[in-house]
Amino acid sequence: MRIELNGEPRELAAGATLADAVRASGADEEARGVAVALDGEVVPRAAWDSTPLAEGAGVEVLAAIQGGAVDMTGCGFTPFRRIRR
Amino acid sequence: MTVGRSASQWELGGRQWSSRLIAGTGGFRSLEQMEEALAAAGAEIVTVALRRVDPDAQGSVLDAIEKLGLFALPNTAGCFTARDAVRTARLAREAFGSEWIKLEVIGDDRTLYPDAVELLDAAETLVGEGFTVLPYTNDDPILARRLEQAGCAAVMPLGSPIGSGAGIRNPYNVAIIAERAEVPVILDAGIGTASDAALAMELGCDAVLAASSIFGAADPAAMARALRGAVESGHAARRAGRIPRRTHAEASTSYEGLPDLS
Numbered sequence: 001m002r003i004e005l006n007g008e009p010r011e012l013a014a015g016a017t018l019a020d021a022v023r024a025s026g027a028d029e030e031a032r033g034v035a036v037a038l039d040g041e042v043v044p045r046a047a048w049d050s051t052p053l054a055e056g057a058g059v060e061v062l063a064a065i066q067g068g069a070v071d072m073t074g075c076g077f078t079p080f081r082r083i084r085r
Numbered sequence: 086m087t088v089g090r091s092a093s094q095w096e097l098g099g100r101q102w103s104s105r106l107i108a109g110t111g112g113f114r115s116l117e118q119m120e121e122a123l124a125a126a127g128a129e130i131v132t133v134a135l136r137r138v139d140p141d142a143q144g145s146v147l148d149a150i151e152k153l154g155l156f157a158l159p160n161t162a163g164c165f166t167a168r169d170a171v172r173t174a175r176l177a178r179e180a181f182g183s184e185w186i187k188l189e190v191i192g193d194d195r196t197l198y199p200d201a202v203e204l205l206d207a208a209e210t211l212v213g214e215g216f217t218v219l220p221y222t223n224d225d226p227i228l229a230r231r232l233e234q235a236g237c238a239a240v241m242p243l244g245s246p247i248g249s250g251a252g253i254r255n256p257y258n259v260a261i262i263a264e265r266a267e268v269p270v271i272l273d274a275g276i277g278t279a280s281d282a283a284l285a286m287e288l289g290c291d292a293v294l295a296a297s298s299i300f301g302a303a304d305p306a307a308m309a310r311a312l313r314g315a316v317e318s319g320h321a322a323r324r325a326g327r328i329p330r331r332t333h334a335e336a337s338t339s340y341e342g343l344p345d346l347s
Contacts, residue, residue: 006137026140033147035135035180042175060137062176066110066119066146067134067160 003057018043018051018059025061033064093317095291097130097269098185098217098238104129105286106316107158107271109296113305116144122299123153126309130156132187132296134163135177158219160187165200167207174211186211187241188220197247197274201228205235212236221273224258229266239268241294244275244285248297252281256288263289278308279315286319287327 001012005021012020018038019029027034036043037060043051053059094101108128113119123131133146150157159177164170167190174186190207192200199222211218218237222228229240242262245251252275253259263270272285273294282293295312302308 025138027138031145032182033133033145033180034138035176037172037176040172042172042179044179062135062180063138063142064133064145064147064157064159064180065136065139065142066113066116067132067162 001053001055003053003055003059005059006061012053016053017049018053019048021053021057021059022048022061025059027061027063031063035062036060037062095269097292098219102129102292104313105292105320106282106313107131107292107294108299108309109294110146110150111296112300116146116149118305119146119300120149120153122305122309123150123155125306125313126295126299127313128155128309130158132160132294133157133181134160135173135180156185157181157183158185158187159183161189161207164190165192165203166190167203167210170203170207171210171214174207174216175214178216184215185217186219188218188237198243199223201225204228205231208232208235208237219271224255224262226258226261226265229262229270233266233268237268239271239291240266241271241273244272244281247274248301249275250277250298250301251275252277253284253288256284259285259290260288263291276312279311282312282315283319283322286316287323289323292316 001014001016003010003012005025010024018036022029022036039058093103104127106126106128107130108123108126109132110119131150159181161170161173164173170188170190177186178184188207190200190203192198201223204220208218208220212235219239219241220232220237221241222232224242229242232240242259244253269291271292271294272290276282276293276295276298285293293316299305299309
């Protein structure tokens with residue numbers, strides 16, 4: 001199954017869940033400060049295991065980083081793909 | 086302007102705070118440099134952001150913040166629409182287990198000015214979802230009032246563009262916002278050096294947020310210490326009640342009993 005994980009195409013086994021995608025992202029699953037969006041909507045940690053992924057699903061795995069007032073360092077980022085300029 | 090229980094205490098989001106200097110955690114060369122600067126700032130509240138996971142990232146900013154006993158305030162930096170900001174806030178709530186959000190909705194990446202329409206829209210949605218919303222806003226008294234009416238826990242007007250270090254370009258507007266606000270006013274963005282932070286407090290702000298001015302200084306910890314002193318002095322001067330500005334001199338020594346030496 002092909003999904004988009006943090007903006008990159010990624011191949012996961014058929015029947016993969018959101019928890020599998022989180023592991024594939026390299027995130028420390030137990031770590032505080034990790035949050036996951038599936039097609040733009042937040043999925044609580046407790047539901048990662050039971051949330052199936054569909055072909056072409058967009059998964060964003062986010063973590064806390066150092067941030068300032070509006071720190072655009074290393075930006076060009078948005079957790080969502082459509083930025084309005 | 087809200088008045089806390091004592092000269093130093095103030096209330097934000099239903100909690101009492103001692104430090105009136107809020108610090109950014111971004112931009113430092115290392116976590117060690119960040120820790121040193123945050124300690125020197127005496128900050129209690131520090132801002133953090135959410136980004137895509139980097140499996141190679143060294144050290145955890147949350148661990149460092151916890152070690153220092155600070156309160157992590159997540160922001161929505163990098164969001165250009167109300168929808169993205171609301172989604173980022175929900176992700177932050179999940180990631181940090183906190184309802185507090187520093188709401189930033191930017192209009193473009195050249196000025197980094199807030200998009201007033203999207204900002205108010207996002208603020209209304211997030212207040213409705215139970216968030217403690219701290220919006221980064223323009224130095225517009227009417228927009229500040231609308232954000233307050235929407236239920237925001239504070240308003241955070243900019244002094245000048247983020248990272249510009251240009252100080253407070255419209256002190257009159259900042260004073261108007263501070264004068265009529267019934268929620269705390271936190272000067273956000275534009276601080277370049279200590280005098281800017283002191284001015285913000287003298288204008289009636291309850292607190293100051295500093296980021297670039299600290300991490301960009303040649304000696305971040307020393308600048309953090311300077312800003313801390315400036316915020317305290319500015320606040321003390323505000324409470325002391327300054328003399329009015331006059332065009333002409335006003336003698337402080339009486340003319341009475343002046344001898345005739347001609």
